[in-house]
Amino acid sequence: MFRQNSLDIGHLMAIAQLDEAKRRFRRIKPGDVFEVTHDAGEIISLYSKLDLTSALQIDRLDDGFTAKIIDRPIEIRKRHAYGVIESSLFESAAQAGLSDRTIMNVAGIFAWDVDFILDIRSGDNYYVQYEEIWQDGEFVTDGEIIAAEFNNNGRQIQAIRFKDKENVTDYFTPDGDSVRKAFIRAPVDFTRISSNFNPKRRHPILNTIRAHRGVDYAAPRGTPIKAAGDGKVIFRGTKSGYGKVVILQHGGNITTLYAHMSSYAAKARVGTRVRQGQTIGYVGMTGLATANHLHYEYRLNGVHRNPRTVALPDAEPINAEYRQQFLAEAAPILEELENFKKTQVASIAFSAQ
Numbered sequence: 412m413f414r415q416n417s418l419d420i421g422h423l424m425a426i427a428q429l430d431e432a433k434r435r436f437r438r439i440k441p442g443d444v445f446e447v448t449h450d451a452g453e454i455i456s457l458y459s460k461l462d463l464t465s466a467l468q469i470d471r472l473d474d475g476f477t478a479k480i481i482d483r484p485i486e487i488r489k490r491h492a493y494g495v496i497e498s499s500l501f502e503s504a505a506q507a508g509l510s511d512r513t514i515m516n517v518a519g520i521f522a523w524d525v526d527f528i529l530d531i532r533s534g535d536n537y538y539v540q541y542e543e544i545w546q547d548g549e550f551v552t553d554g555e556i557i558a559a560e561f562n563n564n565g566r567q568i569q570a571i572r573f574k575d576k577e578n579v580t581d582y583f584t585p586d587g588d589s590v591r592k593a594f595i596r597a598p599v600d601f602t603r604i605s606s607n608f609n610p611k612r613r614h615p616i617l618n619t620i621r622a623h624r625g626v627d628y629a630a631p632r633g634t635p636i637k638a639a640g641d642g643k644v645i646f647r648g649t650k651s652g653y654g655k656v657v658i659l660q661h662g663g664n665i666t667t668l669y670a671h672m673s674s675y676a677a678k679a680r681v682g683t684r685v686r687q688g689q690t691i692g693y694v695g696m697t698g699l700a701t702a703n704h705l706h707y708e709y710r711l712n713g714v715h716r717n718p719r720t721v722a723l724p725d726a727e728p729i730n731a732e733y734r735q736q737f738l739a740e741a742a743p744i745l746e747e748l749e750n751f752k753k754t755q756v757a758s759i760a761f762s763a764q
């Protein structure tokens with residue numbers, strides 16, 4: 412690459428000795444751009460982007476070269492969008508000018524409350540306030556959702572972003588309640604439900620009537636199994652028919668059980684705390700199983716409940732330490748959302764005339 416431009420080999424060697432340059436050259440891949448200023452091959456400076464917010468800058472001095480990492484400032488622009496659903500969320504998003512990525516994020520925020528396949532009605536609508544990332548006057552990508560409102564079949568749900576001091580993003584209602592639930596409904600990305608919760612099922616292998624006290628989610632071997640909620644690993648090992656099993660203890664006297672794993676996640680050892688969504692093991696067919704699947708059980712006060720229909724507890728509201736800050740930040744965001752809604756309603760009324 413450098414030879415094609417007949418650059419001074421001595422200069423290149425000197426530059427390649429600099430630590431910052433060494434690190435950059437080690438990660439070189441096709442398509443990377445190096446901007447070189449030179450005078451008949453004598454290198455004056457070299458510039459190359461490292462990531463979205465930094466770049467490598469090399470300059471010639473009298474007695475060699477210096478390298479430094481420089482900031483590439485980004486600019487965050489706020490955007491609003493309004494969408495009305497006729498048939499599907501994704502179709503409406505295209506009309507509202509929202510990218511796939513942003514509408515996925517919207518769906519993710521409300522997924523705890525709205526089933527975007529089953530609950531959607533024609534006329535449902537939503538407002539989104541989100542970030543766009545710009546750099547040097549050019550659009551780079553969509554950023555996070557700042558706030559969103561979903562009007563589903565006459566029901567209004569609002570979610571506002573909050574970033575804590577560790578920069579962890581979460582979404583809350585205007586009152587500071589979590590928009591999430593304390594449990595994920597299905598703790599694996601499944602291809603289909605191969606067996607439902609059924610107190611009087613005929614067992615496929617034993618051919619006797621035996622209660623099926625969980626739900627079977629078919630998924631390829633090795634698919635990650637997620638902790639349904641925050642909790643503690645109280646059992647990890649083999650239980651005859653269940654094969655490799657993990658049992659988690661959660662608050663509110665709830666336990667969840669995950670069976671037929673091919674293997675466990677190394678970090679999910681007995682006695683350790685796990686976070687909601689953390690991988691605790693992988694789908695397999697150990698124990699009595701005819702195909703790869705996760706057998707998942709949910710127990711409340713020791714009683715098996717149907718994981719697909721049990722009323723899930725809400726996730727914890729905003730931490731008391733952040734409550735005042737959240738309410739103070741949420742107020743102007745909600746006001747902006749309200750103002751934007753008014754302009755949308757006005758423009759629709761206008762275009763209908």
Ligand SMILES: [Zn+2]
Nearest residue numbers: 625626627706
């Ligand atoms: Zn099962």
